[in-house]
Amino acid sequence: NAGVMQNPRHLVRRRGQEARLRCSPVKGHSHVYWYRQLPEEGLKFMVYLQKENIIDESGMPKERFSAEFPKEGPSILRIQQVVRGDSAAYFCASSPSRGGINYGYTFGSGTRLTVV
Amino acid sequence: SQELEQSPQSLIVQEGKNLTINCTSSKTLYGLYWYKQKYGEGLIFLMMLQKGGEEKSHEKITAKLDEKKQQSSLHITASQPSHAGIYLCGADTAGGTSYGKLTFGQGTILTVHP
Numbered sequence: 651n652a653g654v655m656q657n658p659r660h661l662v663r664r665r666g667q668e669a670r671l672r673c674s675p676v677k678g679h680s681h682v683y684w685y686r687q688l689p690e691e692g693l694k695f696m697v698y699l700q701k702e703n704i705i706d707e708s709g710m711p712k713e714r715f716s717a718e719f720p721k722e723g724p725s726i727l728r729i730q731q732v733v734r735g736d737s738a739a740y741f742c743a744s745s746p747s748r749g750g751i752n753y754g755y756t757f758g759s760g761t762r763l764t765v766v
Numbered sequence: 767s768q769e770l771e772q773s774p775q776s777l778i779v780q781e782g783k784n785l786t787i788n789c790t791s792s793k794t795l796y797g798l799y800w801y802k803q804k805y806g807e808g809l810i811f812l813m814m815l816q817k818g819g820e821e822k823s824h825e826k827i828t829a830k831l832d833e834k835k836q837q838s839s840l841h842i843t844a845s846q847p848s849h850a851g852i853y854l855c856g857a858d859t860a861g862g863t864s865y866g867k868l869t870f871g872q873g874t875i876l877t878v879h880p
Contacts, residue, residue, distance in 0.1 A: 656808075683867065683868075685868075685870075691872075692854075692870045692871060692872045692873060693854065693856070693868075693870040694870075695867040695868060695869070698867055706867060709867075741808065741809065743809075754799060754811055754814045755799065755811070755856075755868065756811065757801070757808050757809035757811070758808055759807060759808035760807070760808050762806070
């Protein structure tokens with residue numbers, strides 16, 4: 651019973667390139683959350699998605715960042731024209747219901763993005 | 767100021783010693799989650815608490831949520847080197863009827879010396 655799968659585990663991009671981070675939730679989970687962990691900072695919520703819908707993107711930077719969770723396939727976090735400040739660990743979590751009440755959240759191992 | 771405060775920020779103990787990590791919120795906690803993170807790795811779910819006064823245990827780790835639901839503690843009995851890592855508390859302060867995006871504390875770095 652696979653957990654949340656994130657790939658790649660490590661991603662290196664040059665400034666100005668695009669970064670695509672993938673997240674496959676636990677089988678049967680239809681709610682996906684993305685978090686970012688900047689160096690020396692805690693985990694910060696970015697976006698909450700259900701299949702084909704963005705429910706809450708209040709934590710997403712206004713520019714260059716976008717997320718989707720299509721009907722088929724993994725959730726994608728896309729960062730366009732990356733800058734050094736985007737270097738961080740990006741974690742995806744999933745839950746079987748809205749929020750984590752009763753069931754909790756399962757986190758993936760993260761994608762560590764380094765912008766050079 | 768930080769919505770969720772963890773203390774201490776770091777902790778160094780000798781193997782076999784007991785220890786406690788605290789997580790204090792400025793808001794009512796509708797769900798409190800404890801996770802452990804090894805450096806450079808993902809989050810491992812430990813426990814979830816919802817009700818005031820609730821206490822849960824798993825192996826040598828016990829977590830409690832106080833009656834007023836604004837503080838939680840994580841207690842490790844007879845610590846082992848395998849307990850070393852970063853302990854994170856995550857809270858749902860949005861209310862039980864809404865989706866819960868978690869607010870996390872800064873983490874407590876635990877080192878256990880053999």
